[in-house]
Structures are given as structure tokens and as C-alpha cells.
Amino acid sequence: MSLMSVEEAGNPDGAPMLLVHGFLSSNAQWDLNRDELGKHYRLLLVELPGHGQSDAPDEHDSYAIERLVDELEAIRERHNVDTWWVCGQSLGGAISILYALAAPDRVRGLVFTNTRAAFGIKREGVSAKGGEPPSITSTRDLPVHPINAKRLAEPIKQRMVAAADAMSVDATNQFLARRHTWKSTGRMAELSMPVLLVNGEWESAFQPFVDEAKSRIPHIHVVSIPGGHAINAEQPERFNEAVISFING
Secondary structure (H helix, E strand, O other): OOOOEEEEEEOOOOEEEEEEOOOOOOHHHHOOOHHHHHHHEEEEEEEOOOOOOOOOOOOHHHHOHHHHHHHHHHHHHHOOOOOEEEEEOOHHHHHHHHHHHHOHHHEEEEEEEOOHHHOOOOOOOOOOHHHOOOOOOOHHHOOOOHHHOOOOOHHHHHHHHHHHHHOOHHHHHHHHHOHHHHOOHHHHHHOOOOEEEEEEOOOOOOOHHHHHHHHHOOOEEEEEEOOOOOHHHHOHHHHHHHHHHHHHO
């Protein structure tokens, strides 16, 4: 049984591109990107376990990063993709980096946005005092819930709020309990493919990691855009332009 739902969109003759949303999100994350990117690329939009249309498995191992990476490889094979571009937002960026490290020969290039998870979460949002994951009874207990977003277009915000509200507490806690496993700084030097970081420069908590990414990732290009954490949805035209320019070289 498939662990993640997959939506295929865009140009069926274009280069394949995997899109991975962030924590408490869904494929609604890409609403303002799919039309423009879809003119050029064959899009495969996946939803993480417990998110969107994906089931929330009872087996705790289903949420392990190794299992998620294996599932992305299985999706690539099922969809007859040889190599693809990989793009991840927030937690999806951290997962995309780890996937690229696990399957470098399958990744043409990597795009990620603001992801503290890839560098080790050290501040509020998905961790609590003392380093222990927060105890929640509702996804709205978390500051990262999209109900708190201030710069999202209202139709997308409504879709993302609905997706976050629909997540089970158990699935949410499974991701929170694994927050330390998303860190990849010790291996970023191994990324052999071209890498693009689209940085929402108004998210102050992420800015120290931009220079760290530059120092650790060999073939990285950084595009900083005025905006916050969900930069692809806050500044879709500039995000789309950055991705297309990166891929077209």
C-alpha cells in the first residue's frame, strides 16, 4: 500500500519534478506554483503521511525518515521516472535533501526553501523548553499552524488551515518526535547535484542558516526574496522565476 498520495499535473512531456510540501500542510502549498511550473515540467506532488489525502498509518515506523525516502523512490519507479528535479518546502525541503543524499544518481537538481529542520530545530514552533517535543491535543496548539500565517492569500490559507486541522494528533506527534532525524548538516557536503535555496529573507530565525548552507553545500545558488517562511506561496511569481531560471541554466 502506498504511504503517500501522489497527484500528477503539468506538462506530461516536460522534465519530471517532485514537489514535497511542509509540516501541517498539503498540496495546497503549491496552488500558486503549479500552473507556471506545470507549463514546463511534469509535476508529481506528494503528500506526506497523515497530511492531505494520505492516510495516517498506525505503524510508527511509517513516519521514519528512512521509510519516507524509500517511499519517494518507490513513487519514482511507479511513475516510470528515470531522473527528476526535486523541490521541497520547509520540512519537505529537509526530506528532499535527505532523499537527494540517498539517491544522488536520480536527482537532476535540488530546490529547497526555508527549512530549519535540515539544520536542527533550535527555536519555537515544533520544539519546547528543554528540547522535548510539545504535548499537543490539537494541531492548533502549534505556532506553525497556518491559522497564524499573515502573508498567505486567503483562498490558499483556508485550504492549508483545513488540511492542518484535519491532521490527527497521533500523526502530528509522530513527526514531532522525529524532528532531530531531519538534520543533514553533517552530510550536506556530499550533495553533488546543483542546488537552489530560495530564501524567504523576512524569516529571521532561518537567516543564520543561509550562510551555513553556502559553506556546506558545494554547488549551491541562493535567491533571497522579500517574504517569510512560505515564500513559494507568498511570492509565487518570483519563486517560479527562480526555479525555472535555475533549471534552464
